[in-house]
Amino acid sequence: MKKSLARLADGREIVYFDESGDTVRSTPDPRDLPAFRPSPTVRYDALLDEWVGLADHRQDRTYLPPDDQCPLCPSTAGRPTEIPATSYDVVVFENRFPAFAALPAGPELGEYSDLRRQRGGTGRCEVVCFTADHDSSFSALTPQRVGTVIEAWADRTRTLSALPHVEQVFCFENRGAEIGVTLSHPHGQIYAYPFLTPRTRQMLTAARAYRERTWRDIFADVLAAEQRSEDRVVVSGEHWTAFVPYAARWPLEVHVYPHRQLPDLPSLSGAERAELATVYLDVLRRMEAVFDDTLPYIAAWHQAPVRIDRDLAYLHLQLFSIRRAKGKLKYLAGSESAMGAFVNDVSPEAAARLLRDAG
Numbered sequence: 175m176k177k178s179l180a181r182l183a184d185g186r187e188i189v190y191f192d193e194s195g196d197t198v199r200s201t202p203d204p205r206d207l208p209a210f211r212p213s214p215t216v217r218y219d220a221l222l223d224e225w226v227g228l229a230d231h232r233q234d235r236t237y238l239p240p241d242d243q244c245p246l247c248p249s250t251a252g253r254p255t256e257i258p259a260t261s262y263d264v265v266v267f268e269n270r271f272p273a274f275a276a277l278p279a280g281p282e283l284g285e286y287s288d289l290r291r292q293r294g295g296t297g298r299c300e301v302v303c304f305t306a307d308h309d310s311s312f313s314a315l316t317p318q319r320v321g322t323v324i325e326a327w328a329d330r331t332r333t334l335s336a337l338p339h340v341e342q343v344f345c346f347e348n349r350g351a352e353i354g355v356t357l358s359h360p361h362g363q364i365y366a367y368p369f370l371t372p373r374t375r376q377m378l379t380a381a382r383a384y385r386e387r388t389w390r391d392i393f394a395d396v397l398a399a400e401q402r403s404e405d406r407v408v409v410s411g412e413h414w415t416a417f418v419p420y421a422a423r424w425p426l427e428v429h430v431y432p433h434r435q436l437p438d439l440p441s442l443s444g445a446e447r448a449e450l451a452t453v454y455l456d457v458l459r460r461m462e463a464v465f466d467d468t469l470p471y472i473a474a475w476h477q478a479p480v481r482i483d484r485d486l487a488y489l490h491l492q493l494f495s496i497r498r499a500k501g502k503l504k505y506l507a508g509s510e511s512a513m514g515a516f517v518n519d520v521s522p523e524a525a526a527r528l529l530r531d532a533g
């Protein structure tokens with residue numbers, strides 16, 4: 175695999191991950207773009223002890239353009255896109271409409287009191303294109319291509335973790351208009367946050383309490399219990415196990431754990447990366463087969479915080495869909511959206527059976 179760095183016309187960084195070692199990336203971006211000067215902020219919600227990102231410039235972003243206007247397709251002679259190349263394997267670039275971005279040094283914004291705190295949304299948001307083929311999908315990629323995507327995620331995690339102010343790096347894919355995807359070209363995103371996300375903080379609090387009580391690792395024990403009971407296991411390999419969580423929140427939800435504690439994707443061995451590519455595809459194809467329908471889903475990589483609790487966190491992939499039956503969606507309504515209390519209409523054991531039978 176060959177990695178090449180370049181800049182887009184407005185100064186944003188673009189990184190190519192090419193499967194062939196001889197590919198040369200030297201085509202400049204011919205567009206006349208305004209300078210890239212995003213100004214996202216974050217505000218502190220004192221009631222919930224959580225940070226909320228504010229990025230009102232994102233309201234202007236491209237929304238479901240026609241296929242011949244896709245900004246993630248390779249450029250052609252008459253139509254320059256975000257990728258100034260006639261083809262690519264995997265490419266990553268800075269999001270033009272970021273929720274978090276590198277901000278110029280200067281006086282901090284806003285107010286400081288117990289109740290009102292606001293600061294710059296320092297961080298970075300990147301787009302990851304999985305293939306130049308507009309009509310493809312992640313589940314249709316070859317294991318080799320998924321391997322290249324994993325290398326790109328690991329590279330970006332390492333790079334973004336080294337940026338000042340970044341506390342957590344999140345690689346994810348939103349798939350399907352029902353999830354709110356604004357571009358149909360197969361792609362994912364990476365957020366480098368200037369704070370710990372609420373879910374990560376909550377999981378680490380539980381892991382710490384469990385360790386203090388038992389001297390054991392909660393994630394390793396959850397994995398071992400699932401492997402022993404087998405009720406909810408969907409796919410098991412030498413290095414990875416995929417299972418429906420005991421208290422699944424979503425109609426179709428699968429967690430994929432490595433068989434040893436690792437903080438993040440860069441820590442994976444070559445053998446773990448190779449098997450992950452096949453296990454990931456296997457699980458995703460089973461999920462798509464259950465309802466025989468275009469599956470809206472979210473694929474979320476849970477990685478350790480950049481600076482703290484590296485030995486307490488446990489790398490894992492969370493895959494879930496809002497599809498609850500063919501043609502039907504689960505919406506986040508009052509209990510979930512207002513109270514954060516999930517009610518799942520499908521039993522985790524039944525979901526695991528459906529997924530095992532879908533293979």
Ligand SMILES: [Zn+2]
Pocket residue numbers: 244245246247307308359
């Ligand atoms: Zn496209």
